[in-house]
Structures are given as C-alpha cells and as structure tokens.
Amino acid sequence: MNDTPVEEMSFEQAMAELEQVVQKLENGQVALEESIQLYERGDALRKRCEAKLQAAEEKVAAITTDAAGNPTGTKAFDAQ
Amino acid sequence: MTTALFTHSDCLGHETPEGHSERADRLRAIWKTLEDPAFEALDRREAPLAERSELRRVHPEAHVAAIEAAIPAEGHVSLDADTHVMSGSLTAALRGVGAVVSAVDAVMAGEVSNAFCAIRPPGHHAEKATPMGFCLFGNVSIAAKRALDHHGLERVAIIDFDVHHGNGTQDLLWDEARVLFCSTHQMPLYPGTGEPRETGAHGNIINAPLPPMADGAAFRKIMEERILPALDDFKPELVLISAGFDAHRDDPLAQLNFDVEDFVWVTEKLCDIADRHAGGRVVSTLEGGYDLEALAASTAAHVKVLMERGA
Ligand SMILES: [Zn+2]
Numbered sequence: 001m002n003d004t005p006v007e008e009m010s011f012e013q014a015m016a017e018l019e020q021v022v023q024k025l026e027n028g029q030v031a032l033e034e035s036i037q038l039y040e041r042g043d044a045l046r047k048r049c050e051a052k053l054q055a056a057e058e059k060v061a062a063i064t065t066d067a068a069g070n071p072t073g074t075k076a077f078d079a080q
Numbered sequence: 081m082t083t084a085l086f087t088h089s090d091c092l093g094h095e096t097p098e099g100h101s102e103r104a105d106r107l108r109a110i111w112k113t114l115e116d117p118a119f120e121a122l123d124r125r126e127a128p129l130a131e132r133s134e135l136r137r138v139h140p141e142a143h144v145a146a147i148e149a150a151i152p153a154e155g156h157v158s159l160d161a162d163t164h165v166m167s168g169s170l171t172a173a174l175r176g177v178g179a180v181v182s183a184v185d186a187v188m189a190g191e192v193s194n195a196f197c198a199i200r201p202p203g204h205h206a207e208k209a210t211p212m213g214f215c216l217f218g219n220v221s222i223a224a225k226r227a228l229d230h231h232g233l234e235r236v237a238i239i240d241f242d243v244h245h246g247n248g249t250q251d252l253l254w255d256e257a258r259v260l261f262c263s264t265h266q267m268p269l270y271p272g273t274g275e276p277r278e279t280g281a282h283g284n285i286i287n288a289p290l291p292p293m294a295d296g297a298a299f300r301k302i303m304e305e306r307i308l309p310a311l312d313d314f315k316p317e318l319v320l321i322s323a324g325f326d327a328h329r330d331d332p333l334a335q336l337n338f339d340v341e342d343f344v345w346v347t348e349k350l351c352d353i354a355d356r357h358a359g360g361r362v363v364s365t366l367e368g369g370y371d372l373e374a375l376a377a378s379t380a381a382h383v384k385v386l387m388e389r390g391a
Pocket residue numbers: 242243244324326367368369
C-alpha cells in the first residue's frame with residue numbers, strides 16, 4: 001500500500017491503487033477479516049478520485065474564452 | 081411438535097487466537113439469549129460427534145486427514161490468514177457436522193418440525209479440499225447429502241443469507257442437480273465469488289449479490305424477485321438454511337444494513353416455502369455473525385419464528 005495519505009494523493013496515485021484494491025477484492029486473494037478494511041480503503045480512494053475529478057471539472061468550467069474561443073484566463077474565484 | 085436446538089459445549093473448544101472475529105463468545109452469546117423463558121419449549125439436544133463417513137459425503141478423506149494432521153498439541157496452527165486450528169478444533173467441527181446430520185434425521189423422522197444448529201466453526205466457505213474463511217467442513221452441504229443419499233429425498237434447497245458468498249457450498253454442490261443452492265451476499269467482498277453468472281453445472285445455483293450498503297428492502301426485493309419464485313418452482317422436500325447474521329447493520333465484517341426484522345421476514349418466507357412443499361421441514365445452521373449483540377438478537381428472532389411455525 002502507498003504511504004501517501006489518501007487526502008494528499010494525486011488523481012493518478014489514487015486511481016492506480018483503487019484499481020489494485022478492486023482487483024484484489026474481485027479475485028478473492030484477501031483474508032475474510034481484512035476484506036472489509038480493504039473495501040473501506042477502496043471507498044476512500046474512490047472518494048479522493050471523485051473529489052479530484054470534480055475540482056478539475058470546476059476548473060474547466062471556469063475557463064473563460066474570447067470571441068474566437070481562445071482561453072483568456074479563469075474566473076476570479078479560481079485565482080486564489 | 082416442536083423446534084429442536086442442536087448444540088454442544090465442545091464447540092467452544094475451537095479456541096481461535098485472541099482478537100479473532102470467529103470466537104467462542106459468539107456461541108456463548110447465543111446460548112445466553114436462548115436461556116430466556118420464551119425459548120423454554122425448545123427441544124434441546126446434544127450434538128453427537130459425526131462419523132467420518134459423513135464428512136466423506138462431500139470431502140475427500142485426504143482433506144479430513146490434512147486437517148487432523150495440522151492440529152497441534154498446544155497453541156494454534158494457521159491453515160490460511162483467517163482459519164486456525166488448535167487442539168479442540170476437530171472435536172468442535174465434528175460436533176458441528178454431527179448437529180446438522182442429527183437435525184436432518186430428527187426432522188425427517190418427524191420427531192420435531194424443524195431445527196436450529198448453534199454450532200461453530202461455521203462451514204459455508206470450506207471447499208472440497210480447502211479449509212478457508214473460518215470453515216473446516218461443509219456442514220450444510222453434508223446435511224443436504226445426508227437428506228438425499230440416506231433419507232432418499234430427491235430435492236433439497238439451501239438458502240444462504242450470510243453476508244459472504246457460500247463459495248464452499250457452491251464448490252461442494254456445483255454438479256448436484258438434486259440441490260438448489262441460493263445465496264444472497266455483499267459484493268464486492270470476501271471471498272470474491274458469487275456472481276449471478278455462476279449457476280452450477282445444472283442451473284442448480286442462484287447467486288444474488290447485493291452492493292455495499294444495501295438494506296433490508298433491497299434484500300427482500302431480490303428474494304421476492306429471484307429466489308422465492310425459484311424455490312417454489314423447485315418444490316424442495318427439505319429446506320436448509322445457512323443462517324449467517326453478518327448482514328446485520330452492526331456487523332463489523334461487512335456493510336449490508338439488515339435489521340433483525342429482515343431476518344424474521346426471510347425466516348417466515350422460507351417457512352412458507354417449506355409449508356407448501358416440504359411438510360414444514362426446515363433445518364437451519366449457524367454460519368457468520370460477528371457483533372455479539374446483533375448476533376444474539378438476530379439468532380433469537382430467527383429461532384422464535386422457527387418455534388412459532390413448528391409449534
Ligand atoms: Zn459471513
């Protein structure tokens with residue numbers, strides 16, 4: 001398992017580990033007593049991926065364009 | 081007529097390591113709740129030690145011999161990450177098999193209407209030659225074979241509502257056309273099997289997985305849509321239940337959100353099936369359930385329905 005806390009993972013890191021978790025759960029290579037912890041880890045990773053995706057979507061939505069469709073910057077709220 | 085309760089103090093002797101979920105206190109919690117005067121009418125019977133020939137109904141002799149050989153004089157030996165054996169394990173497991181076999185015999189003989197077996201270790205994860213997931217022998221599968229091959233029944237149904245898939249039961253009875261095995265379970269979760277496409281060699285297996293966080297309403301829906309109609313079509317002459325109570329919302333090993341009332345509901349529905357096709361014959365055996373309070377309350381409610389219906 002990755003040592004980086006889930007809250008600090010990049011989308012790629014979280015997604016890569018989530019894929020591993022799902023694979024382990026699906027092929028049954030996990031002990032009964034650990035299955036639930038692994039599922040919970042997967043759930044945390046899934047939430048992290050969703051949060052990163054949503055943040056990216058908001059950034060895309062905030063991109064302003066000029067009349068020709070060229071990006072000119074982002075809206076003020078994202079300038080922090 | 082009445083409801084029989086098969087159990088034995090030797091089932092406490094399977095002393096799993098400190099902190100292990102499948103612990104002797106589970107059985108103590110069940111016994112304590114069944115001491116209530118409401119359960120006075122139970123026909124309490126000691127589970128005998130099963131004959132080795134009963135194990136051979138579903139396991140090769142080598143499986144039994146390997147477990148026996150693994151058992152240490154003291155301490156414990158791990159057969160896998162979950163499954164450990166210690167000096168009292170074989171005796172406990174043989175009492176468990178003895179309980180289900182005797183329960184089938186008692187119900188088939190008409191001595192009692194139905195029966196509950198309060199036993200451990202559980203059985204539904206044990207495959208032909210692989211002990212796993214706390215389980216050593218396929219208790220409920222042995223009960224089914226006993227009913228078929230000893231009592232001459234032609235159709236036996238097994239319903240497994242433990243939160244984990246009964247991969248062992250599926251493995252042991254994959255090509256047994258005389259058994260309809262129906263399982264509800266959380267997916268994804270241990271052991272990873274139990275997809276709807278796993279249907280047995282003769283279409284004799286129905287897997288109805290539920291997603292994490294599914295509640296009793298989702299359970300009742302899938303039972304009513306997929307499992308109960310199939311049971312009515314199959315017309316079992318005996319109904320066996322792998323009664324795991326780890327789909328309860330308080331259980332620490334899974335994330336389904338059943339309540340005690342859901343276990344009452346399914347027990348009533350399965351008694352209805354048994355009344356319609358099997359002369360009311362039901363034998364239920366304990367599988368999982370790891371929150372002691374939820375386990376005791378769910379088991380008590382399940383047994384109460386059996387008593388009401390068997391009276
Ligand atoms: Zn279970």
